[in-house]
Amino acid sequence: MDPLATFVLVGSLVVGSSWAAPRLRLPVPLLQLLLGLLVGLIPPVQSIHLPSDAVLVLFLPALLFWEALMTPLREVRRDLRVILLLSTLLVVATTFGTAGIGVALGWGWLPALILGAALAPTDATAVGALARALPHRNIVQLRTESLINDGTALVIYTIVIGLAGSSAHYSGAEVTWLVVLAYGGGGIVGLLAGFLGTAVLRRLSDPLMHNAALILVPFAAFLAAEQIHASGVIAVVVAGLYLSRTGPRSGTPQSRQQRDGFWILATTTLNGALFVLIGIEAQSALRSVSTQSIPLLLALCVLIWIAILLIRFVFQMFTTWTIRLVDRSPAQRRKRMTHRARVVSTVAGFRGAISLAVALAVPAGMPGRAEIVFVATGVVILTILAQGLLLPAVIRWARFEPDSMVSAEFTRAHRTALLSAIRAMPALAQEIGAPDHVRDRLVNEYRERLERIDGSPGSEHSTRRDLDRDYAALSLALVDRTRDIVIRLRNHGTISDVTLHRLQSRLDRDALHLAPASTERHE
Structure with missing residues (x-):
């Protein structure tokens, strides 16, 4: 299928699913995935493939950067300990737990570990698209975990691919160095990208040039990190978090409006295209394996999906008990969540683009590649399909308290800003030489706004x-x-x-x- 026809097809499915999903009362990503599966049955569409490089180089930097740019650092700092545990140790536990199931069903350790590394991280784009009904704190924790855990999974994948390709053996020091390089190098590159990006953005007053420079930041950070064999994902996330702090003081109101409009449109379109392409890729994975092995592979998909859920829930319970045993401070007690909230977090741990990208990145000549892609695609579909449909009911079952934190903070901040503006009005009017009647008119308008929010x-x-x-x-x-x-x-x-x-x-x-x-x- 030629590129233009592919673009029109995928774009039509993205737009059509966005229109139809609310009317069918289905999550938009779920309908996009199902439509991708259906059109994948059409012979001309079967030639469409999702290159892993496209996901890693085109989709992920843009999607992760916008997620990081919109991530509130205050909430991240509050739950940083839990987020780091979930994005590192849980990824390792999921990798080996998943690999163990594959080995028990006759796989070798190396392909099983590659599959485990692919399915270990949750996906930020899937979480953001499917878990919007969660309270603010829960969704921030899930999104931040999803932003960071990709780096851990890619380090594991790199090590296993190295072992499979050269039969080399990594010492403990070498593994430690790879982890340090991935996180430390990626973090440093991200900080530099954020610092340099801020310096450039503050000097660009033209809204178009300002936003053009902002678009370059995640891709430049990703490229620079990959050049030193660090984690491009971590670099993009750190750069986005850095700019989330410095961005409000750079640019103009017009550039910020353009930024929000562009990134919302771009990430929504990219995210939708990704789910459609995942559905189409599932058909390719189905055709690439032998008919006799399909029943076993389908069983493996279901077993691994169940194992991922169990491992995630058990790990959360274990870490919770451990933290409560070690830290009994009042501050820690105020951070505690209910066990029902952990069930919701388990169900909201979707797999998505990064899992498929890692599976597709397996070298073409490696034995078991088709089976890895098939199972990874099957598990991704199961998480989005089953968990996506189940999550709303689980959220209702969890009986979360009404989440009014953001709206209450908005009201307090708005009130504080209005009072400050009213107090500063006489001095500002005198400074710029504004007439008294203009000053009084503005004071009355601001007082009316204050009365309305009070x-x-x-x-x-x-x-x-x-x-x-x-x-x-x-x-x-x-x-x-x-x-x-x-x-x-x-x-x-x-x-x-x-x-x-x-x-x-x-x-x-x-x-x-x-x-x-x-x-x-x-x-």
Whole structure:
């Protein structure tokens, strides 16, 4: 199938699934995966293959960078100990547990360990797409774990591939050096990329150039880390976390709006294309193995999937008891989660792109490659299909407390900023020479905003918060009516398209400002 036809097919499936999934009440990634499986039955589509280099070089840097850029470091620091245990020791335990099942069913240790390394890490893109209903703290912990554990899995994969390819033996010191190089080297490269990226971004005032430079950061970090045989994944994650701290002070409001719009569109499209291509690749994996071995391989898929869930749950329980035994401080007690939350974390441990990328990266001539790809693809499908459908029910069963932390923090920060602005208004007006009536008008507007967020709910009368939503809804309706009038003026030849575009840009900015409050009114 030629590249253009492939692009149109995959793009159509991504758009179609995004439209249909809410109407079918299915997770979007799950429908994308199923559509990929279905079109994989079409003979021309069977020629489409997902090269591992495309996942590692094109998909992962972009997807992981945006996830890291949006990761709150405060929450990461709070649960850092648990995150590091899950992203290192759990990966090792899952690798050897999975490999043990393969060996018990007749596989050799080397292909079994390669399969284990491929299936050990959770996938950040799958977690982000399928686990959005989780409370804020839980989703941050899962996403951060998924960002880091890829590095551990790739180190294990590198060692096993080295053993399989050259029959070499790694000493304990050599293994330690590979781990240090992967994490330490990747971390240093990521810090340098973040530092240099920040220095460049602060000097670029043009929004287009600013965002063009930002796009280069994850790919440059990945490339530089791979050149010294460090972890490109870790470099991208560290660079994203660094820029998440320095980014708010670089760029302009326009560049930040462009950034968010571009990255949301790009990562949503890439993520959807990845799930579609995984489904198509499953057909290729099915055809690459002998018919007689399929029943055993299907059984292995199910056994490994169950083992991954059990290992994850048992590991979480073991580490929890160990931490509680060692650390009984009040601060640690405040961090504790319920056992039901650990069940949710177990079910939310999806496998995805990185697992398939590692399996596809196995050298073509290596014995057992087809079986590794088949089982890895089968387990990825099982995690997304079974766990994706099961997760909403498990979240309801867990009975999480209502998660109002983010909204409460937003209200507090908004109130603090408004009060500070009101206090600073006289001095700022005097500094820039603004007339008194302009200053008084702005002070009154800011006080009205403060009154609206300070309103407390009542049972019979409209609260100030309700008035804020009504105000936003009415203002948004007026913006829409104004836009209709401007378009009508253009259609009648009264104004040019240039004037229309300038006015529409201003109206769109007003609409974006008003839309969240208006939407909240109708929820």
